[in-house]
Amino acid sequence: MTKKSVNLIIRKETDSILLQRLNIFFPVFASIFLIGFALFFFGSIIYINNNITKYNILKKEIENLEKKISGQKGTEGIYKLTSSRLSVFEQIENVNLSFTPLISEIYSLNDLGVKIKSASADNKGNTSFALSATSSASLDQLVNTLIDKEREKLFSKIEAHGIIRDKNGNYALTITFTTSPTLLK
Amino acid sequence: MKLNLEILSKLRKYEIIVASGLVIVVVIILIFTALLPNFNRAQKIYREQQNLTLKLDNLRKKDRTLSSIDYQYYKENFPKIGYVLPESKDYVSLFTTFDNLEKDGGVSVVKTDFQMGIVSTDSARTQKNTSSGAYFIPVSIDLIGNITSLSKFIKALSDYSGRFLTVENFSFVNKDFDTLLLTLNTRAYFYILPTTIGSIDSPITKISQNQEKILEKIGKIERATQEDTLNEKEIGKKDLFQ
Numbered sequence: 001m002t003k004k005s006v007n008l009i010i011r012k013e014t015d016s017i018l019l020q021r022l023n024i025f026f027p028v029f030a031s032i033f034l035i036g037f038a039l040f041f042f043g044s045i046i047y048i049n050n051n052i053t054k055y056n057i058l059k060k061e062i063e064n065l066e067k068k069i070s071g072q073k074g075t076e077g078i079y080k081l082t083s084s085r086l087s088v089f090e091q092i093e094n095v096n097l098s099f100t101p102l103i104s105e106i107y108s109l110n111d112l113g114v115k116i117k118s119a120s121a122d123n124k125g126n127t128s129f130a131l132s133a134t135s136s137a138s139l140d141q142l143v144n145t146l147i148d149k150e151r152e153k154l155f156s157k158i159e160a161h162g163i164i165r166d167k168n169g170n171y172a173l174t175i176t177f178t179t180s181p182t183l184l185k
Numbered sequence: 186m187k188l189n190l191e192i193l194s195k196l197r198k199y200e201i202i203v204a205s206g207l208v209i210v211v212v213i214i215l216i217f218t219a220l221l222p223n224f225n226r227a228q229k230i231y232r233e234q235q236n237l238t239l240k241l242d243n244l245r246k247k248d249r250t251l252s253s254i255d256y257q258y259y260k261e262n263f264p265k266i267g268y269v270l271p272e273s274k275d276y277v278s279l280f281t282t283f284d285n286l287e288k289d290g291g292v293s294v295v296k297t298d299f300q301m302g303i304v305s306t307d308s309a310r311t312q313k314n315t316s317s318g319a320y321f322i323p324v325s326i327d328l329i330g331n332i333t334s335l336s337k338f339i340k341a342l343s344d345y346s347g348r349f350l351t352v353e354n355f356s357f358v359n360k361d362f363d364t365l366l367l368t369l370n371t372r373a374y375f376y377i378l379p380t381t382i383g384s385i386d387s388p389i390t391k392i393s394q395n396q397e398k399i400l401e402k403i404g405k406i407e408r409a410t411q412e413d414t415l416n417e418k419e420i421g422k423k424d425l426f427q
Contacts, residue, residue: 015198026205030212037212037220044223051230058237065244066385075256077382079389082259085266086396088319088376089349093399096343096351100336103355107332107365120356 097123097184105154105183112145113138125179127155133171146175154180243386250389262404269349269403270376274322279373282347283326290338292330295366299324321372324350328367329360335367342371345403349374 015023069076099121106119106129119129133139149155158177165171196203271278276299287294299322328335335357342350350371357367392400 019198019202023201026202030205030208033209033212037215041215041220041223044220044227047227048223048230051227051234055230055234055237058234058241062237062241062244065241065248069244069248069251069385072251073382075251075254075259076389078256078259078263079251079254079392080382081378082263082266082400083390083392083396084318084379085270085376086392086399087390088270088374089345089399090393090396092319092349092351092374093343098339098343099352099355100339103336103339103357104332116359118356118358120354122354123352 099184101185102127102179102183105149109142109145112141114142121179121184123184125181125184126176127179128174128176130172130174133173134169136171139171146177154183156180240386243388247386247389250391258404262400265403265406266400269345269347270319270374271348272375272378274373274375275348279324279348282350285347286338286341290330290341291334292328292338294326294328296327297324298326319374319376321374323353324371324373326369326371328369329364330367331363332365335365339369342369345399346406 102121103119106116106127109129109131110116113135114131114133117130117132119127121127131142133142146155146158150158155177158175161174161176163171163173268278279299280297283294283297286292328338330338339352339355341347342352350373353370353372355367355369357365360366
């Protein structure tokens with residue numbers, strides 16, 4: 001009787017190096033992925049729960065303050081309307097010109113022996129005045145005064161127009177100049 | 186039978202990779218269905234919380250400002266500001282202003298021209314001062330007086346004692362030794378008040394120190410109320426049934 005042998009142990013096939021590496025890499029990657037997801041997911045849930053409470057507290061606080069402010073509507077209205085009117089005054093005052101220093105300045109030229117007949121000025125400083133002088137000496141004095149004013153930078157671009165000398169020896173002329181903004185305020 | 190055995194052996198060979206792949210796929214699905222919506226929600230809550238914090242800060246500031254306001258003081262002075270800068274053209278208050286200035290200043294108002302000779306529609310006669318938001322009516326005034334009284338008159342136009350007027354230009358003619366005929370082209374202002382005071386969380390602009398000074402000036406000026414003026418005048422029976 002011949003002996004028959006049966007091989008019950010299956011010969012193990014050796015895995016390729018790539019497969020061996022993938023067998024290590026894939027589970028590690030999947031675990032990190034899963035843990036990462038779990039961390040972020042539960043973190044987001046905790047964040048939402050915490051902040052919803054804070055959000056509700058904030059909302060409640062805002063509602064209470066809004067109620068309180070609504071109760072002061074009268075005060076708010078009168079304050080805002082007062083403020084808007086006062087800001088109008090403030091803005092107009094910044095550009096408001098009184099012209100009084102200029103009027104006094106022109107009028108004071110009468111002291112030089114000339115007679116200021118008329119004068120006018122606008123808000124850009126364009127000024128003119130008409131005068132009569134009884135002598136050339138008083139005219140000289142006027143010219144010197146005007147030159148001084150130009151040096152002091154109160155007047156600029158001074159020009160004399162239409163100088164007439166009548167048979168009595170009186171002079172009549174018109175003078176134009178630009179006034180410095182300091183004299184218009 | 187042989188084929189099944191082969192598949193089984195292959196599965197056995199790649200079971201770790203397959204299981205890991207399945208986990209990765211499930212996690213990816215969970216990221217899109219559970220994690221990203223959560224992140225969006227968290228982001229939304231964060232943004233809204235920021236807005237609410239800002240709103241709360243504004244409301245607290247507004248509440249503090251409102252609590253510090255002396256309501257009675259502003260309530261008393263508000264009508265006085267309305268006299269200086271009314272809501273409409275209010276020609277009556279302009280005449281009153283000139284009358285008072287004439288009385289106090291020693292000048293004679295010879296002529297007042299509210300339309301500067303222009304025949305025009307109502308809208309054309311009033312113009313808006315763009316920088317301040319107020320409207321103005323051009324008013325021309327002819328005055329007679331000496332240099333001191335005329336200067337006083339000009340200053341009084343914008344000293345808040347009456348209607349607020351500014352001078353645009355002037356011209357004068359020397360009438361006598363001491364008397365001048367002064368023509369002033371002025372602007373009389375009026376300001377249409379806003380109809381709404383804004384939303385509940387709109388900030389309150391604090392009245393500046395300069396504005397407070399203006400208010401103080403206006404508040405100090407005593408003005409006869411319409412009732413006082415009526416009491417001074419003979420207006421007949423106050424009660425029709427007496």
